[in-house]
Amino acid sequence: MAEKASESSNSISLNTVDGKIFKVSPTIANQMQTIQSLIKAYDSSRVISLPHVNAFHLSKIIEYLEGKSATTVSAVKEFEAQFMKDLSLKQLKGLLIAVGYLKVNELLELMPKTVAKLIENKSVEFLRKFFGIVNDFTPSEEAKIREEIAWAFDGVDED
Amino acid sequence: MPGKRRKKLKLLNDTITDSRRTATEVKNEKLELQTWSDLPVELLELIFSRLTLDNNIRASAVCKSWNSVATAVRVLNQSPWLMYFPKFGDCYDFYDPVQRNTYSLQLPELSGSRVCYTKDDTIRVSSGMTGENKTLLKTYGLNHHRTSLGSHEEF
Structure with missing residues (x-):
């Protein structure tokens, strides 16, 4: 996809943290708000360095921006579902950070929605284990939270 | 003793030749090492604001950072119960x-x-x-x- 975009003379070069250069069309670049404002601020022929984005994440973002231009609503939905399904939990996190940094609005809709779905109807213990989070509450702090809002802790899926 | 020193020197040497590569690798690893609890607050807000109240509350009991974000985005004008x-x-x-x-x-x-x-x-x-x-x-x-x-x- 990078090759295809480089054919156009006014393509924008993006340099990822792991040193790969991507050439993207202005249409794609402008859907990343951070890049859009950088292009406005600087000469667009310059290579833009992205300190928080690696090649995998940028290639995924470009894949998304190119793929979601499908013709029908249902085709877009299908593409989005497959796109999210292909990501591991670790990739999801890395991509989310990259998307947040580059401000890709559509992915900032889609990705939090996907993560929220993973949180729904799960027990606290499951969530810690699943997301690899260390419980940093003291036992009394946690007991206090659970006591105040005890009703919310019933009726979750089996871990 | 001398053997140990030599080994240390060799290690130093390795470090120097690899420094360019490792700098980017370290940066990359830093990205990878970020956990779900220390995601940027704006991103956690986007996630938690999509949760229903009971899911929001459970998320708030996971860890301190999730707690502060989940409580911050709890909907204030939900319809009455x-x-x-x-x-x-x-x-x-x-x-x-x-x-x-x-x-x-x-x-x-x-x-x-x-x-x-x-x-x-x-x-x-x-x-x-x-x-x-x-x-x-x-x-x-x-x-x-x-x-x-x-x-x-x-x-």
Whole structure:
């Protein structure tokens, strides 16, 4: 996809943290708000360095921006579902950070929605284990939270 | 001893030749090492603001950073819940019309009292026939969570 975009003379070069250069069309670049404002601020022929984005994440973002231009609503939905399904939990996190940094609005809709779905109807213990989070509450702090809002802790899926 | 020093020197040498490569690798690894608990707050906000109240509350019990973000994005103007008074006992039901969920709360401190009115995040009840000992029940907000009905203070 990078090759295809480089054919156009006014393509924008993006340099990822792991040193790969991507050439993207202005249409794609402008859907990343951070890049859009950088292009406005600087000469667009310059290579833009992205300190928080690696090649995998940028290639995924470009894949998304190119793929979601499908013709029908249902085709877009299908593409989005497959796109999210292909990501591991670790990739999801890395991509989310990259998307947040580059401000890709559509992915900032889609990705939090996907993560929220993973949180729904799960027990606290499951969530810690699943997301690899260390419980940093003291036992009394946690007991206090659970006591105040005890009703919310019933009726979750089996871990 | 000398052997050890040589080994150390060799290691240093390796480090120098690799320094360019490792700098980017370290940066890359730093990205990878970020955990779900220390995601940028703006991203956690986007996630938690999509959760229903009970899911939001469970997320808030996972760790401190999730707690602060989840409590910050809890919806303040949720539609009101219906509160059902039991004929016997002290188990009160709360019906959330949006989620069509009913939640039950044991509120023994409400026993024998009458609700005078509700306003914002408080329910004012009077206990006993005389109407004395008026108590303000503090909730998370009747238009909101009404979750900590248990904690009350003297009026």
